[in-house]
Amino acid sequence: MTTTEEPAASRPKAPTLRDVARLAGVSVATASKALNGRANVHPDTRRRVVEAAERIQFTPNSLAQAILAGQTGTVGLLTNDLEGRFSLPILMGAEDAFGAGQMSIFLCDARDDAIREQYHLRALLGRRVDGLIVVGSNTDPRPSLGRDLPVPVVYAYAPSQDERDCSVIPDNVNAGVLAVEHLVATGRRRIAHISGDVHYSAAQDRALGAATALAAAGLEPLGPVRYGSWTEAWGRAATHRVLDETPDVDALLCASDQIARGALDTLRDRGVHVPEQVAVMGFDNWETMTAGARPQLTSIDMNFEMLGRRAAQRLVEAIGGEAAHGVETMPVRIQVRGSTIPDT
Amino acid sequence: MTTTEEPAASRPKAPTLRDVARLAGVSVATASKALNGRANVHPDTRRRVVEAAERIQFTPNSLAQAILAGQTGTVGLLTNDLEGRFSLPILMGAEDAFGAGQMSIFLCDARDDAIREQYHLRALLGRRVDGLIVVGSNTDPRPSLGRDLPVPVVYAYAPSQDERDCSVIPDNVNAGVLAVEHLVATGRRRIAHISGDVHYSAAQDRALGAATALAAAGLEPLGPVRYGSWTEAWGRAATHRVLDETPDVDALLCASDQIARGALDTLRDRGVHVPEQVAVMGFDNWETMTAGARPQLTSIDMNFEMLGRRAAQRLVEAIGGEAAHGVETMPVRIQVRGSTIPDT
DNA sequence: CTGTTAGCGCGTTCAG
DNA sequence: CTGAACGCGCTAACAG
Numbered sequence: 001m002t003t004t005e006e007p008a009a010s011r012p013k014a015p016t017l018r019d020v021a022r023l024a025g026v027s028v029a030t031a032s033k034a035l036n037g038r039a040n041v042h043p044d045t046r047r048r049v050v051e052a053a054e055r056i057q058f059t060p061n062s063l064a065q066a067i068l069a070g071q072t073g074t075v076g077l078l079t080n081d082l083e084g085r086f087s088l089p090i091l092m093g094a095e096d097a098f099g100a101g102q103m104s105i106f107l108c109d110a111r112d113d114a115i116r117e118q119y120h121l122r123a124l125l126g127r128r129v130d131g132l133i134v135v136g137s138n139t140d141p142r143p144s145l146g147r148d149l150p151v152p153v154v155y156a157y158a159p160s161q162d163e164r165d166c167s168v169i170p171d172n173v174n175a176g177v178l179a180v181e182h183l184v185a186t187g188r189r190r191i192a193h194i195s196g197d198v199h200y201s202a203a204q205d206r207a208l209g210a211a212t213a214l215a216a217a218g219l220e221p222l223g224p225v226r227y228g229s230w231t232e233a234w235g236r237a238a239t240h241r242v243l244d245e246t247p248d249v250d251a252l253l254c255a256s257d258q259i260a261r262g263a264l265d266t267l268r269d270r271g272v273h274v275p276e277q278v279a280v281m282g283f284d285n286w287e288t289m290t291a292g293a294r295p296q297l298t299s300i301d302m303n304f305e306m307l308g309r310r311a312a313q314r315l316v317e318a319i320g321g322e323a324a325h326g327v328e329t330m331p332v333r334i335q336v337r338g339s340t341i342p343d344t
Numbered sequence: 345m346t347t348t349e350e351p352a353a354s355r356p357k358a359p360t361l362r363d364v365a366r367l368a369g370v371s372v373a374t375a376s377k378a379l380n381g382r383a384n385v386h387p388d389t390r391r392r393v394v395e396a397a398e399r400i401q402f403t404p405n406s407l408a409q410a411i412l413a414g415q416t417g418t419v420g421l422l423t424n425d426l427e428g429r430f431s432l433p434i435l436m437g438a439e440d441a442f443g444a445g446q447m448s449i450f451l452c453d454a455r456d457d458a459i460r461e462q463y464h465l466r467a468l469l470g471r472r473v474d475g476l477i478v479v480g481s482n483t484d485p486r487p488s489l490g491r492d493l494p495v496p497v498v499y500a501y502a503p504s505q506d507e508r509d510c511s512v513i514p515d516n517v518n519a520g521v522l523a524v525e526h527l528v529a530t531g532r533r534r535i536a537h538i539s540g541d542v543h544y545s546a547a548q549d550r551a552l553g554a555a556t557a558l559a560a561a562g563l564e565p566l567g568p569v570r571y572g573s574w575t576e577a578w579g580r581a582a583t584h585r586v587l588d589e590t591p592d593v594d595a596l597l598c599a600s601d602q603i604a605r606g607a608l609d610t611l612r613d614r615g616v617h618v619p620e621q622v623a624v625m626g627f628d629n630w631e632t633m634t635a636g637a638r639p640q641l642t643s644i645d646m647n648f649e650m651l652g653r654r655a656a657q658r659l660v661e662a663i664g665g666e667a668a669h670g671v672e673t674m675p676v677r678i679q680v681r682g683s684t685i686p687d688t
Numbered sequence: 689c690t691g692t693t694a695g696c697g698c699g700t701t702c703a704g
Numbered sequence: 705c706t707g708a709a710c711g712c713g714c715t716a717a718c719a720g
Binding site: 060066067070072082088104105111123124126151232233 | 448449453
């Protein structure tokens with residue numbers, strides 16, 4: 001039930017420093033010094049000013065401050081990740097890294113549309129953000145925003161194609177290594193690899209890491225890497241094929257948690273016990289997927305929050321003048337659950 | 345591999361209107377008029393100015409404009425929804441409603457912490473946002489930010505406890521109604537209801553709607569509403585109980601997609617065919633959950649994007665002075681898939 | 689048609 | 705210790 005009141009309850013516009021000064025009976029300059037803790041203000045005067053400011057709920061106008069300082073204390077987060085799987089942890093990591101409340105973040109969703117991205121870019125530059133973080137929808141290298149921007153840019157998750165830019169990405173190769181090492185450590189020897197879209201660099205990198213670790217352990221891959229899509233349906237279908245072609249498989253390395261969920265379903269349907277007969281691993285450690293699985297899913301966590309914090313750190317450095325460039329890969333970690341180690 | 349360059353490649357600070365004016369050989373005032381398409385500027389002059397602006401990539405300083413206009417063209421989105429299940433669609437809806445690029449959005453994550461929320465609130469007010477949208481982590485009424493803020497506030501998803509505030513929430517009662525009506529329309533008569541945490545108003549509202557619709561159809565509920573948690577594990581456990589206690593059940597109404605996923609798992613384990621013997625429905629229409637299910641899950645879509653658009657609209661109205669208040673409920677819709685209607 | 693002047697809210701000189 | 709004056713980048717009102 002919605003009701004409309006009389007036109008505009010004449011909202012009390014935000015008080016200015018002048019209002020504070022008038023109320024305290026001093027000049028704006030004195031009020032400014034008093035509130036900012038500068039020296040050369042009589043304690044009594046300062047107290048009067050502070051009280052006046054509190055009484056009228058004075059909040060300094062950051063815009064006016066910014067126009068003076070040349071720094072706005074804002075950054076733009078330009079994302080193409082519709083679901084927020086990467087953007088939100090990165091946002092949180094960035095908030096933390098900046099020190100709560102110090103820096104405010106403009107979040108813009110470009111929806112993988114270059115036009116919309118340019119549009120948002122203009123708006124952000126017009127608002128004089130101190131820097132930009134660009135988040136991709138996948139780990140494939142993306143076009144650079146350009147070299148002649150007035151503010152530093154850090155690319156997160158998806159690196160820039162231009163190596164002179166600064167990028168921070170998860171270490172997908174090592175993710176593959178860690179996964180295989182864990183499976184080998186639990187005694188698995190016949191490891192099949194079910195992956196997602198072959199065109200994704202994440203798929204390629206994880207496969208590379210897995211192959212390297214297999215070789216290092218003196219093992220052969222069990223059949224080819226089975227590429228498909230990042231879906232449960234593909235996980236189910238591929239698992240059927242693996243079981244048909246190589247019934248002695250003892251581990252399924254699935255390149256995403258969703259694929260792994262599908263694999264678990266098929267194994268269950270066919271009466272294969274997890275993890276006793278076949279171990280299953282996923283990637284991403286998406287709790288929604290891993291926690292509800294039976295058994296719960298061991299997965300490689302891509303550490304998105306740490307990624308976000310690091311991106312924010314590098315942005316702060318760049319804003320401070322420490323120009324760095326190149327692609328930095330962030331470590332990943334394994335989260336062990338019941339799908340590879342029997343629950344006790 | 346990261347490399348550090350010489351200190352601060354002396355980033356070219358953003359050009360100002362003065363630079364444009366100087367380059368075009370006119371005064372700043374004329375340059376301003378020319379770029380803003382005001383009358384009383386000679387076409388040739390205008391062209392010279394525009395060209396100069398483009399040459400040096402001039403972007404007007406929104407801060408300076410804002411300080412004049414008293415409007416910043418920014419809004420704050422204060423969220424407590426860590427995963428972004430609600431915040432991000434709402435963000436996108438808001439972006440659309442504001443008209444792309446017109447309004448930029450500060451996204452702050454308060455993480456259900458009142459202190460942090462106050463902190464962000466100060467920062468946002470300091471940045472002179474034109475308005476605020478507050479997104480809750482669930483549909484339970486939340487404390488108001490207060491009545492004496494200098495900008496209008498719209499509460500989305502979780503309404504404010506103060507009825508004088510303006511809130512926009514999904515219609516959970518009608519969600520329950522729609523769900524039961526669909527099940528009844530497909531010939532179901534013995535409908536059990538598995539819900540989540542009993543303390544959530546979303547659970548209560550959906551149950552209320554379901555009960556109302558059942559009564560309207562002249563049906564009795566099949567056993568009590570089974571409250572538990574919003575998890576797959578609870579969905580599995582509760583389904584076992586329903587099957588044990590009322591084997592003639594022909595539909596399971598599950599209060600979230602996750603619960604429904606659990607229900608599907610248990611039905612499959614026990615050899616019950618879906619949808620032929622038992623139909624299953626979820627709520628939220630979370631594609632990650634519904635698309636991978638076997639069969640794919642019919643679900644009630646809470647229309648988060650529409651909710652966001654509406655919240656943004658109401659905020660724009662309030663900014664424009666049309667003070668409205670009260671709780672507005674937004675319609676929901678059903679997405680029919682194979683778990684209630686056999687795939688053809 | 690164009691340039692000059694004033695002022696938005698604030699911080700920072702510099703006199704008093 | 706305090707206040708007046710200046711400037712940040714921009715637009716509106718006026719003067720030329």
